[in-house]
Amino acid sequence: MTTQLRTEPITVNLGPQHPSTHGVFRMRVTFDGEEIVDVEPIFGYLHRGSEKLAEERTYVQVVTLTDRMDYVGSMLNNQAYMLSVEKLCSIKPSPRGVWLRMIAAELQRIASHLVAVGFLIQDLGAWGTPLIYTMREREKILDLFEMLCGARITNSYLRPGGVFMDAPEEFWPAMDKLLDELPARLDELDELLTANEIIFSRTKGVSVLTPEQMINASITGPMLRAAGVDWDLRHRDPYDFYDQVSFERPLHHAGDNFARYWVRIQEMRESIKIIRQCERLIEPGPVRPHHDDVPWLVRPPVGDAYAAIEHSKGELGFYLVSDGSISPYRCHVRAPSLINLTLLRDMLVGELLADMFVSFGSVDINMGEVDR
């Protein structure tokens, strides 16, 4: 008598209440042993209807909604939305306001990348130590935001044509202090993580995506740059005053988890350089156009506009359609988090359970933005 040893795949539901789904993401995963056979992402648990809500708010009120889309990148969301409104209404922004929002956006990019790196390493199982180090640095950036606009996460700092209020006097020395010590802290993080053999062996060669695949799926941001495609909207299609500052675009050739992590670490260093240049180039002046040019209640002409920025997670665009009233007729968000998830199945199939959440974390999504 012979007995056939039979194994069968098991399907496990991971999420929405799972400690490392970065919010309320759900995956129905089929495993063969520890190996992933199939992944079915299910999202929508954090859907708040932001796009619909925007249709019954005035253009300035929508800023508060954009804060809550990607809540670790509020300033960048504000920036993308305001660029779109300015394009729709043909508003000429005040230079000082633009510089200020560039500084705010780059600070936010550092903060967002710090969160991404911290949580990526947390998913690797580092018991929170690197996460707390990155969060500690992020807190200092949030303190700066509190100086600028009185809030740490839900900033609502930007207004059509600039920012709502000039930076206070104590902001500049505080920012200088932060920028002085941040490189050292990043080096420390590098020493803790980048040279670490465990991280190296866990992330190298895992979940490799080719440039072709990613361009086909219109994936943008650090994920794309990690595969060696030099695509950065700040450089390709400069908005604000990004054509006046110079910075390098760190690229990696591998397209794996380590490359995505590495690109983010390097981009933080580049953001510091950009902020330094902005600080040098900024000049006194009004931070937003006069009320006569841009009224409190913006009423754009009939038409539509799309403006996109290089968000910390990819290309973030706002498409606004105006029917001439005080609120947008339609507001559509091109959310990088959602679109970067497109290839999740290709990334995960064939990998092991342990790498699943690492790959998921390396996409750096934010459920607030995925579900909106």
Place this chain on the structure above:
Amino acid sequence: MNTAFLDNSWFRNIYCYLAGDSASCADRGYSSGFLPAGLEWLGFAITAFIIIFAVINFALGAVLVYIWAERRMLGRIQNRTGPNRWGPFGIFTSVADAIKTLFKEDIVPDDADRLLFNIAPIIMVFPVFLVLAVIPFGAGTFVLDLNIGLLFVIAVTSMSGLAVVLAAWSSGNRVSIFAGMRSVAMLISYEIPMALAVLGVIMIAGSLSLGAIVEAQDVPFLIVQPLGFFVFVIAAQAETSRTPFDIIEAESELAAGYLNDYSSMKFGIFFLAEFLATIAAAMIIVTVFLGGWRGWDPIPSHFWFFAKTMLVLAAIIWLRFSWPRLRIDQILSLAWKGLFELTLINIVATGILIAIWPEPTYAQLWIMAGINWAVFLVSIWAISKLLGTSDYARDDEGVHTLAYPVAEDELPDDLTLSKGAVR
């Protein structure tokens, strides 16, 4: 009556106090005990009960203090303060936690196999207490000096794997089953290097008894047996499933692994067993490799033992919160391709040395230490080469040269878009 127990000075003191007029206590000078003659068996039983009671309660208290210490140290490593609210420096935090755990609702899932589900925590905690029975806490202070002590330790600790599998299986939870599969694979793999790592020590000491091993350590076996120490520490980390081997309850992957469905005191017992296992592992490391209770004379031997244990525990905590977790395949390949070979090298090297000096003197031990260190460094280097640096070590050139400076402005020519639709 088993007179072997009377070698134990701790046991003997209490026993002779209770039933002093027996012949074996003549040298103690106790003229008579409380108990009348003929009731020596009762004195024996009471003494045994007192000692077991003391050791178990000491262990429970040590766990609470250890959890507190770990959280405080974790706090400082992570640039925080750590718990400091309850009691002096927050030392009652874990007591409060224990009380909270005790009063929580005890949930047994519908799909669970009730018997196994309830029995698993007991199987988990039982062997850890058994391990404490053979550890000498100081000169003459032990519950029992088994002549096969080390073998007993290795045999008993492998029970924890069974408990994890039972807990995982009986929960009726698919995520828990992953933890069960992992524990089978990992705990069994690491039994082997762990057992082989101490073979060198046994060869030099000439005994399996932990008391005799301590006696034999004129030079701590950390110095004489670096390779054995290295492998044993790593295997002990894996056996107690601490970082970087904590895949069994990998928080970011399996939520809480096999503990997913446990609540209340059953969870508490698992928790206790886990931390107690770490303490026991540290105690065994101290006993086998760091000279046990031996120290310099005016200070009592118990102090040396506990000071060394705390040092080892601090190192374990430090390690735990510095490193990320390894993957299951890497852990297994480390055990079978790395540690297994290292132990074999160690056994051969030590065997040859023991063949040359069957009963090494103090000076000969130092010579053995020198040779063993050379073997240690060479073999570690060789194994890391064999395991493949591409997997484990850093590939500097690949990262930096291609990434910096930035690539040319245009998209590379060979980057053509494929026509296939995106899934």
Place this chain on the structure above:
Amino acid sequence: MIGIGLLKAMKVTMKNFIRKPSTIQYPDRKVGLSGAAKNEGESIPGMVSKTPGTALKALAGMYSVPVNVPQNQRFRGNEFTWYEDRCTGCASCAKYCPLGIIEIVTSPGGFDVQQGESYAIDVFDIDIGRCMFCGLCVEACPYDALHMGSRFERSRFERASLVIPIDELREALKQPSSWFRPQFEERKYNPFKDEHIEDHHRAGRHESPSAGELDQRWVKER
């Protein structure tokens, strides 16, 4: 060789182990002997001799000192500051609020020197249970009557008591945040240094003119 990076990681964590904690303890802070003595207003030997119990408590790390967490002056706290004398009841704030959580009921018949006849405000309720503290109401207020508050400890056990009624707004400590109020920043006013602005004249963008000045400007010169 394997392990160099791991040792480096351990070096970094040890460096942080020695470093002072970067967190702030809130709402109170455990202090040692010197901190306790400072809080009691005594020298260390003085405290030890006078109140040995306190000294022992401090030594055991059980003596706590309340902590006041200073925020930035623009910080948008969850208590609003409202000057009834400045408010005309125009309800711009209510209209501008993205969530519509400000309820204003007015009745005609109030009188304001600056503006002439105005409305008496009967109800001015802010439901901070739904408020997202965007501060757009403050931005909309044409008379600088409504300000964000700087306090942040208004947590309650019931949803109903999260509504700030007009009476509470009237009686509240006037510690406005300088969010969208550059005049406060020019004056170096900082609510977190226990500074109050009780006088509603000082809360506006310009000093309110006196009745005589208004009379001169609007009646006699015309």
